[in-house]
Amino acid sequence: MAIPAYYKIFFLWIEPVVTLFGAVAAAFFGHDYLVMTHAETTPSKILGLPIATNIALRQLANLYLAFALNEFFVLRATNDLKVWKSVLAILLVADFGHLLANSQLGLGQYYDVMSWNAMQYGSFLFVYIGAAMRSCFLAGVGFGTKKGRRGAPRSVxxxxxxxxxxxxxxxxxxxxxxxxxxxxxxxxxxxxxxxxxxxx
Incomplete structure (x- = not known):
């Protein structure tokens, strides 16, 4: 069964590219990344970030990179629905984990769009879109229904x-x-x- 084009555009191009931006931000612009995540608890730029924080940011960037490459190459290598569903189901679990990790920012952060900065649009809105797309794919939305083929009558x-x-x-x-x-x-x-x- 052919995979609809809009799923391919999102999962093979849009999401991997956006995720790569997140990897670059965490690896090379760590202080700004932390400020946009939670400015009040981010160390002063003059003092610099603790070594442990720098390591954690680079590990996060590495995970974002792995996320992007898996989606870009594994899904591109096959049209097998079992493979697509397996990969997207894992990423859907990661979506909920990502949202749960932001719970310390308060319940309002999940829906207070007017207070979001660029980081929070990525952490919330884009994750909502990705989770919705994955849920639709796993539910079979857009694939249509298979018409059952009845066997020919015995007389025929x-x-x-x-x-x-x-x-x-x-x-x-x-x-x-x-x-x-x-x-x-x-x-x-x-x-x-x-x-x-x-x-x-």
Whole structure:
């Protein structure tokens, strides 16, 4: 079954590219990344970030990169729905985990669009979109329904299998049935004569 184009555009292009931006931001602009996440608890830029924080940010960037590359290459390598559903189901779990990780920002952050900055649009809105797309894919939205193919009626099947040549007709007449095999030669001869006369 063909995968609809809008799923391919989102999962093979849009989401991997956006995720790569997140990886670059976490790896090379760590202080700004933390400020946009929660400015009040971010260390001063003059003092610099603690080594542990820098390591955690680079590990986060590495995970974003793995996310993007898996989606970009694994899904592009196949149209097998089982593979797509497996990958997207895992990423859907990651979506909920990502949203749960932001719970310390308060319940209002999940829906207070007017207070969001660029980071929060990525952490909330884009994750909402990604989770919705994955949920729709896993639910089969946009794939249509398979029309069940009913087998041909028995009468039609028999007609298809009926002999169509003179040789086949002769074989059908000349070949004795299991019942005829149990009859005496005289009975079988009379039976075949009757068939020949009725078929003439």
């Amino acid at each position: 099947s028999k007609q298809i299998q009926a002999p169509t040549t003179v040789e086949d007709e002769f074989a059908a007449v000349a070949t004795p049935s299991p019942k005829e095999m149990n009859k005496t030669p005289a009975q079988s001869t009379r039976r075949r004569k009757n068939r020949s006369v009725s078929g003439a």
